[in-house]
Amino acid sequence: MSHRLRFIPGRLVQSIPVAFGVTLIVFLLAHLLPGNAALALLGERATEQSVAALTARLGLDEPLWRQYLLFLGQLAHGDLGTSLTYQLPVTQLVLEAIPVTLTLLLYALVLALLISVPLAALAAFRPGGARDLGVRGFTLVGQGMPQFWVGIMLILLLGVSLRAFPVGGYGDTALEHLYHLFLPAVTLAIAMSPTIIRSLRSSMISVLGSEYVGTAKMKGASGVQLFRGHVLRNAAIPTVSIIGVNLGYLVGGSLVIERVFALPGLGSLMINSIFTRDFPTIQGVTLFVALFVVVVGILTDVVYTLLDPRVDLSRTARA
């Protein structure tokens, strides 16, 4: 099967100019904003002299092109520069934030699948029935509710009234992480699941009506075996690409969720660094998010290829 994954190195090479393009755009956009990090750091009491002195010390008085070249030069050495706010390597800040965001996204994905697969199956086995209507109602409502609102409602119910889960924070141990991340992950999962359910439901309906499922049934396959071996695997193929696209969007959604739940992930780091005009950190985080979206794209293709023997992306790439 491995020959069908030969497209991966090519994709990775393609992602390099994409990532650079993203950093250039972000670099220019960030520097077009009025105000610099020296202003943000010094606060109300700062005088012109102190702002000028700090601006010079931080290298922000250099011409833009030189600042960008400096950034690229550092990047070539695997160095993302130093955070202007924290005076720490950006790589360190980003590496500390990544596990939080990644755990949150994976957790949300798992929960979304736990919600979506049974609901989609429930709806698909009797299309038009009461259960189907109920599930479709859920997807409508789920899609209509803004994420931050769902988050706040969950906090009010499970965090404040029942005190079952903490309101924000990240905890110290792996178990605590799972406990602390439960509410934000559910919030993201609720946002994610309507799309997954719809896609799974419609492809399950078409798979269930297909000849090969009929054949499998005649051969005596039934219940879980039929569902897992024939229905789910085939119905999952279009859903995988939908999940892939959604994960990219979810990185954006997690910016809001991380803020509501006070999570020290990439989203919080990004928002903070924008407010404080911490250019190296803005660039570093953006670079990682861009790479993340590219990698998710590649992984989606990998899963797609593995699920469907008819797909060979190395050939399409060459054609």
Next chain:
Amino acid sequence: MRTRFGVVGALALTMALALGGCGAAGSDDGADAGGAPAKGGDLTMARSADIIAMDKTTTFDNNSIRVMEQIMEPLFHASADGTKLEPWLATGYTISDDQLTYTIPLRTDVTFSNGTPMTAKDVKFSIDENTKTGAEGWGFVNAAIDTVTATDDHTVTVKLKYPWAPLIADLSIFSNGVVPEGYGGKTAEEFYTAPVGTGPFVWDGWKKGQSLKLTANEKYWQKGKPYLSSVQWNVVPDANTRKLQVQGGQIDIDDTPDWSSLSSLKASGDVKAETFPSTQIDYVAFNQARAPFDDVHVRRAISYAIDRESLVKAVLFGNGEAANSLLSPGTPYYDKNAGGATFDVAKAKAELAQSSKPDGFTTTLLIASGNPNQASVAQIMQSELKDIGITMEIKQLDPTANKQARLASDFDMTISAWTMDIPDPDQWTSFAVDPQGGSKSAFTSYDNPEVVAINAQAQKETDSAKRQELYTQLQQKTSEDAFLAYLYYSPYVYASTSKVQGFHVTPLGGYLLQDVSKKQ
């Protein structure tokens, strides 16, 4: 020679210590009614942003400063009401007749949290360290200091370049907090990643963007304190989340609840929302480098047109008071009869009629985006100014861009606020009225030589009755000139669970956590 504090001060301090008070919280001092404060417990506070750094000489943000103050202590301290100075690591001071030499005896029972005794050499090192930071740090507060000498183990002599009344107040600022001489053999950078001081708490750890923890200093010189085992500050940017966390009991104190949430917080049984008088003054600044704001009648017209009482109601939900002076009530030498403009539409119209723009004009007000208070003030002002014939557009820029515009004098009018770091009006008056103060008179380009001269005279005057006279004059003249339209004085507000005892905030915004305890 005149003696301040001296023996009397030391006695008073000892008594205060014996009573378990030490000038912080007055009647509600860490204890339940009738009982001793509970020992132990971990206090968790939530606030909107993380610290930036622990270097007390170059860090300007309040979040960092509040943490430093628990670790490193200065020689003097502002009283609980913020209007007086009390001896802290010093026991008092004497001034020479020429006003140029201050002799400061130190406490002999103070050790750093690492066990080393604190001596005059450490104090000299710490003040010099701050002075050296120059333009980039807080060095300007020590500008009047010529030399600091460790006369003996427990006496420090400070020689001044010129008479400078705010000296003791300057020595009470966190950036003059005492650290071990030579950073105990470390580099400054190494030292400030985990600073050591004489304060009630010891550096524990910092998870960037997440939380910061301090633990109790077992060797603290105020015996029996601190009551708490540890203090932790969590970063929770969302105000609503902070409110829910304090209601859910996940945190003990929410450091800045929204004004709009106060009544609902007060209604939820287990949470109290407390306000503390502050030195904050919110104001509208007029850019005098631009017409027509170089015209005093225009400025006065706008000042009279603002209904401050309704601002207090609409913006602060009734918590706070209308501002009537350049100084705030929590600042020494505040004069409540300073003559700041009050709401009077007839007077506003009369002033405008006398001005260079008798028929009104069109102008802009710069505010910071994402600041609901400034947005409300701006909208109310917009309709009030319309009544006297001025069309005002509201211009929003995000906080950093907003600062940039002010620094570049690129605005007509703007809303801003000030809080004090030392219990002496000079820090603010020099910034606000002295064009040489480094900020073009709080970015307004205001320049009244008479006011500048009064300010300079007040800096040299050590007699407090005479200083009061000078600052009263200064407040009256600045009110007449209306170079700022004062808006309101807003208190600090903190929401906490009923378990928290003895939490008190001074008008300077600082809090002494050694006096806080937590009911188990």
